[in-house]
Amino acid sequence: MPAAPPDYFRYFPHSREAVSWGVAVTAVGYTHIRPHTPYPPGRHPKGHHFEWSRGRVLEALQVVLITAGRGEFEQRGSRPQRVEAGDAFMLFPGFWHRYRPDPATGWDESWVELAGDAVDRLCQKKILSPGTPVLRGAVDAGLDARLEAVHARAREPLPGFDAELAVQGLAVLAAWKQAGLVRQRKTRLARAVAAAERHFAEHLAEPVNIALLARQLGVAYSHFRAAFKAHTGYAPWQYVVHLRLAQARRQLAASDATLDEVAGRLGFSSAFHLSAAFKRACGVSPAAWRRRLGARK
The missing domain is CATH 2.60.120.10 (Jelly Rolls)
Known part of the structure; x- marks a missing residue:
C-alpha cells in the first residue's frame, strides 16, 4: 500500500x-x-x-x-x-x-x-x-x-x-x-430503463409501443413505467416526445425545412401535432420560435 x-x-x-x-x-x-x-x-x-x-x-x-x-x-x-x-x-x-x-x-x-x-x-x-x-x-x-x-x-x-x-x-x-x-444499474429494471433510453434515441422517428417494449425487455409494464420515470424524470412517452422536440428545435434552427417535413422526419403524425406539442413544451409555436431565433442572428 x-x-x-x-x-x-x-x-x-x-x-x-x-x-x-x-x-x-x-x-x-x-x-x-x-x-x-x-x-x-x-x-x-x-x-x-x-x-x-x-x-x-x-x-x-x-x-x-x-x-x-x-x-x-x-x-x-x-x-x-x-x-x-x-x-x-x-x-x-x-x-x-x-x-x-x-x-x-x-x-x-x-x-x-x-x-x-x-x-x-x-x-x-x-x-x-x-x-x-x-x-x-x-x-x-x-x-x-x-x-x-x-x-x-x-x-x-x-x-x-x-x-x-x-x-x-x-x-x-x-x-x-x-x-x-x-x-x-445492477438491478434488472435499471438495465431495462437504460436499454429503453438507447432504443428511443436510435429509433426516434419510429412508432412507439411502450408495453411491447417492456415485454421485450422482460419486465412488467407498470414496474417499467415507474422505474423509467424515477430514473429520467419523464414517463416513457413523455421522454420520446422530449427527444423528438429537441431534435425538432435543432432542425428548425439549422435548416429551412417546412414544419411538415420536420414532422415527417421525427415521427409526428402531422405538422399540427408537432406544433401543438412544441407550443406546450416551449410556450411558443415553431414558427414564432424560428422567427425569434432569426432575430438574434
Missing part, C-alpha cells in the same frame, strides 16, 4: 468570481490520525473545530473520505454509523453532525469543502440528500482519485479564485452521485 500523503489543510477566502461560477472550494485537507491521539486536531480555525460532546454545524458542504482505519459518524436525526477504510460521508450545511476515529486504529481522512449556488441546488433538489450521508465503497467508485486531483491542485493554488479547482471539487460530488447510480 502506498504511503499516506503528508498532512495539510487550506482554507480559501470567498471570492466574487466564485459567485459567477456558482461553486468554490472553500477548504480542503488530508490528515493522518494516529491511534490513541486526540481528535480532532486543534489546528483548524474556529467554526471548523469541534468537540465530540457538542458536535458541529457547518455553513458549507463537506465530503470526507476515510482511506485507512475506522470510526463512527453521526448526523442529526440518525443513529451513529460505523465507517471504515474506503467509506465516505457527506456533511450537509445546517445539519448537526460529529465523527471520530476508533482510538484503537486512528484513521486517515481526505476531505474537501464546497459552497455556492450550484452546491445549494444539488441539495435543494435532493440530488445530494442528508437521507443518505454515507457512501460505502467510495474508493471503488473512484472518489479517491477525484479527491487526489483536488489535493494536487490545492497544494499549489493559483492566486485568487481558481476555477479549475472549483470544477474539480464539483467532480467529487459527481463521483459521489455516480457511485449511487452504478449500484442502481
